[in-house]
Amino acid sequence: MPRALTIREDTDSPRRALPPRTEPMEAQLCGALLQTGKRRQGYSDAAIRSGPPSRLTPKPPGASLGRMPELPDVTVYVEALDRHATGRRLESMQVASPFLVRTFEPSWREAIGSNVVGFRRLGKRIVFELENDLFFVLHLMIAGRLRWKRAGVKLSPKTGLARFDFDTGTLVLTEAGSKRRASLHVVRGESALADHDPGGLDVLHCDLDAFRTRLRQGRHTLKRAFTDPTIFDGIGNAYSDEILHRAALSPLRRTDQLDDEATRILFDAARAVLEEWIDRTRREVGDGFPDKVTAFRKEMAAHGRFKEPCPRCGTPIQRIAYADRETNYCPACQTGGKLLADRVLSRLMKDDWPKTLDELEDRKRGGE
Numbered sequence: 001m002p003r004a005l006t007i008r009e010d011t012d013s014p015r016r017a018l019p020p021r022t023e024p025m026e027a028q029l030c031g032a033l034l035q036t037g038k039r040r041q042g043y044s045d046a047a048i049r050s051g052p053p054s055r056l057t058p059k060p061p062g063a064s065l066g067r068m069p070e071l072p073d074v075t076v077y078v079e080a081l082d083r084h085a086t087g088r089r090l091e092s093m094q095v096a097s098p099f100l101v102r103t104f105e106p107s108w109r110e111a112i113g114s115n116v117v118g119f120r121r122l123g124k125r126i127v128f129e130l131e132n133d134l135f136f137v138l139h140l141m142i143a144g145r146l147r148w149k150r151a152g153v154k155l156s157p158k159t160g161l162a163r164f165d166f167d168t169g170t171l172v173l174t175e176a177g178s179k180r181r182a183s184l185h186v187v188r189g190e191s192a193l194a195d196h197d198p199g200g201l202d203v204l205h206c207d208l209d210a211f212r213t214r215l216r217q218g219r220h221t222l223k224r225a226f227t228d229p230t231i232f233d234g235i236g237n238a239y240s241d242e243i244l245h246r247a248a249l250s251p252l253r254r255t256d257q258l259d260d261e262a263t264r265i266l267f268d269a270a271r272a273v274l275e276e277w278i279d280r281t282r283r284e285v286g287d288g289f290p291d292k293v294t295a296f297r298k299e300m301a302a303h304g305r306f307k308e309p310c311p312r313c314g315t316p317i318q319r320i321a322y323a324d325r326e327t328n329y330c331p332a333c334q335t336g337g338k339l340l341a342d343r344v345l346s347r348l349m350k351d352d353w354p355k356t357l358d359e360l361e362d363r364k365r366g367g368e
């Protein structure tokens, strides 16, 4: 385990609480939001409760755009899509963004006029299965959203990426922000589809032995193991924080340092957290269409709750910022009271972490 740095001084000190390298991002974000007169739009409930954004309460990069949908969110998206569009004919389609479709052959136009056979989850991706063995593989990344609208609705010129028209309604794909990260791959046949499967182990459909074997295959931090799509299936930054908080394990514990008891606790925590969030999200969506799945959630115990009290012990949740994301943890429950200094840990974790979120998400089975 990397040696944790114990910070003795008050953690609310601005010098410690905000690494200088996050300032430009925050300043830029506030500037943009102020210009549009919607200063607080996009900030989490916690941030709004604690007042306007300040130097002391930066959100993780991309926070204003929500968070990437993970296994529970994608599961509920797939179920809603199934209710709304399975068995329906894709009557027409519009692709407005030149950055969205990442494949040339087959063309997405071939799908027009086909019936939808069904929808599936593939890692954090949503798969549309169409007639004639054609598949759309959609990755929403952080800011991509799906909405079900009345038939014939127009795309917003600013955020609209694509429109899928059915006789019952129109599925609209949008992406907030200026980065175009959401992607659509069009493939033919199950084997071409399988190339998009990162190959992570589905913890909801495996036993403890398979979990233990997968965990011990590499020597990584727990945070890395749980966010690497080639190791575990469909889990990302948010649910890894929740799982490690539930298991009361440090995000920086190494996978090869867990004994059998800790491994069992982690396995149970992973399954419980994912199942609870699937149930909760399912209940909220009901028969409708999910529109809050990628938002920061106040019901989460650790993720996105920097400085909020830990629901288990009341200690303020802490964070480690690195690359383009942040990890939240409770020092009392998870690290034996130690505060982990993010700049130091960024350096320690450098070799165990791809530099960008895109790099991590692009990982395919077999590694790259």
Ligand SMILES: [Zn+2]
Pocket: 310, 311, 312, 313, 314, 315, 330, 331, 332, 333, 334
């Ligand atoms: Zn705690």
